[in-house]
Amino acid sequence: MDKTEFTVRDILAGRAPGDAPVTVKGWVRTRRDSKAGISFVHLSDGSSFHPVQVVAPNTLPNYADEVLKLTAGCAIAATGTIVPSPAKGQPFEMQASAIKVIGWVEDPDSYPIQPKPHTLEFLREVAHLRPRTNVIGAATRVRHTLAKAIHRFFDENGFFWVNTPIITSSDAEGAGALFRVSTLDLANLPRTPEGKIDFAQDFFGREAFLTVSGQLNVEAYCLALSKVYTFGPTFRAENSNTSRHLAEFWMIEPEIAFADLSDDATLAENLLKYAFATLLNERQDDLAFFDERIEKGLVAKLSGIVGSEFVRMDYGEAVAVLERATETFEFPVKWGIDLQSEHERYLTEKYAKKPVIVMNYPKDIKAFYMRVNDDGKTVAAMDVLAPGIGEIVGGSQREERLAVLDSRMTERGIDKEHYAWYRDLRRYGTVPHAGFGLGFERTLAYVTGLANVRDAIPFPRTPGHARY
RNA sequence: UCCCCGGUAGCUCAGCGGUAGAGCAGCCGGCUGUUAACCGGCUGGUCGGCGGUUCGAAUCCGUCCCGGGGAGCCA
Numbered sequence: 179m180d181k182t183e184f185t186v187r188d189i190l191a192g193r194a195p196g197d198a199p200v201t202v203k204g205w206v207r208t209r210r211d212s213k214a215g216i217s218f219v220h221l222s223d224g225s226s227f228h229p230v231q232v233v234a235p236n237t238l239p240n241y242a243d244e245v246l247k248l249t250a251g252c253a254i255a256a257t258g259t260i261v262p263s264p265a266k267g268q269p270f271e272m273q274a275s276a277i278k279v280i281g282w283v284e285d286p287d288s289y290p291i292q293p294k295p296h297t298l299e300f301l302r303e304v305a306h307l308r309p310r311t312n313v314i315g316a317a318t319r320v321r322h323t324l325a326k327a328i329h330r331f332f333d334e335n336g337f338f339w340v341n342t343p344i345i346t347s348s349d350a351e352g353a354g355a356l357f358r359v360s361t362l363d364l365a366n367l368p369r370t371p372e373g374k375i376d377f378a379q380d381f382f383g384r385e386a387f388l389t390v391s392g393q394l395n396v397e398a399y400c401l402a403l404s405k406v407y408t409f410g411p412t413f414r415a416e417n418s419n420t421s422r423h424l425a426e427f428w429m430i431e432p433e434i435a436f437a438d439l440s441d442d443a444t445l446a447e448n449l450l451k452y453a454f455a456t457l458l459n460e461r462q463d464d465l466a467f468f469d470e471r472i473e474k475g476l477v478a479k480l481s482g483i484v485g486s487e488f489v490r491m492d493y494g495e496a497v498a499v500l501e502r503a504t505e506t507f508e509f510p511v512k513w514g515i516d517l518q519s520e521h522e523r524y525l526t527e528k529y530a531k532k533p534v535i536v537m538n539y540p541k542d543i544k545a546f547y548m549r550v551n552d553d554g555k556t557v558a559a560m561d562v563l564a565p566g567i568g569e570i571v572g573g574s575q576r577e578e579r580l581a582v583l584d585s586r587m588t589e590r591g592i593d594k595e596h597y598a599w600y601r602d603l604r605r606y607g608t609v610p611h612a613g614f615g616l617g618f619e620r621t622l623a624y625v626t627g628l629a630n631v632r633d634a635i636p637f638p639r640t641p642g643h644a645r646y
Numbered sequence: 647u648c649c650c651c652g653g654u655a656g657c658u659c660a661g662c663g664g665u666a667g668a669g670c671a672g673c674c675g676g677c678u679g680u681u682a683a684c685c686g687g688c689u690g691g692u693c694g695g696c697g698g699u700u701c702g703a704a705u706c707c708g709u710c711c712c713g714g715g716g717a718g719c720c721a
Contacts, residue, residue: 268681
């Protein structure tokens, strides 16, 4: 991009010179013609929510042959002078002196992306073209800024980003079904003398899978660098068909040493508030769009969260609240049950009307690595529940006592040999530590008001869907 | 995987036993410093597939496919 080229964002912000011709490149959103002898072409390059208005006079040499044939989706380079717009709708516009068509739309009649609202369901079926829409473009920019805000928060607080492996052999974390990674010839599998598949001949000499969580690995780095986090893709081969599940999704997993569950909850709350505040500050146009078209009151909702405390309650208190509720639940509430979606929704949407942190769950419904509390009945686990989306954070203080960890593994029938390296962390300089997983797409859905995580990731993977 | 709802023009939908419709998009024309403009005209369909009921099926029945919502699992 040479010095005379500017983005739509720069032009609308007044950062392009007004005394010399500049060029902007992008894709046509709409074209309106005036018989007074000009056409108005709205041009988007994705750099900002709003397009730039290019005013094309009929004195352009290619006006009749090309400008009047521009339709939604055509790629052009427009050159001209940036002037304050005489009409309402935009602060600046371009008086074009040249419009060069770079790419036509073949068969405009059937081009799927039109200057009108489409259903999100339809847009998922044209996943390669949907970034050209307002809603997916805005979601993409918010996703970027959210990711940057999360990294910045950790950086400013002394955390190190640890890239835990995508391919693992940890297969019993209780976090769902796994995708197998193998280079064996499926049509001609090697067998052991007992007739089982001989994974010793596979690429890694053992069974391998795509990771469902970087937690166990990041714990190892936590017990050396004190404050660490992962931010990367994770994979679950669950046959989940809901608006909140993806087979491939991104997760943020901080892990802090010399810390307990309360520290963990505070970290989660601070992270979310920081991220939301950043979006309110840096993505105003996009959030205004989501507020207007996707979820009324979105900006006020986020501002409210930034400025208030999350509600914290013990699992026992949560059960008591649910038992007192006048609402009738499909699943009856009593101490010991895992909270159902309807229960979580009640707590966060009706009872607190903001994010709720539920802490100290019964140990029998939680994973083996969560620290057993002094009561012997509960573990130091916490979930952050958000209105409309449910669980966005799941975390715990980890069991740092080797004897307790071993007995928990025995209870669950987990092979200690397989977790020898994880047990080592408790043998050599063990300390209390805690962490959580934050679902990136669920968080993005929450901050945009988008009801389905499939619209919060560029190319969603769900059961039966990996076409694009 | 289970339970519901839906599939009609490129898109959004109406029609729900009797000759396939509207809005938007596209094309043509009119008007206009316009703002996902406005006015007129035109083009555009195996009514998801297959089978059945009926004189006659987009409409009723069966089945399969596809999409969505909810549940479970979880982030």
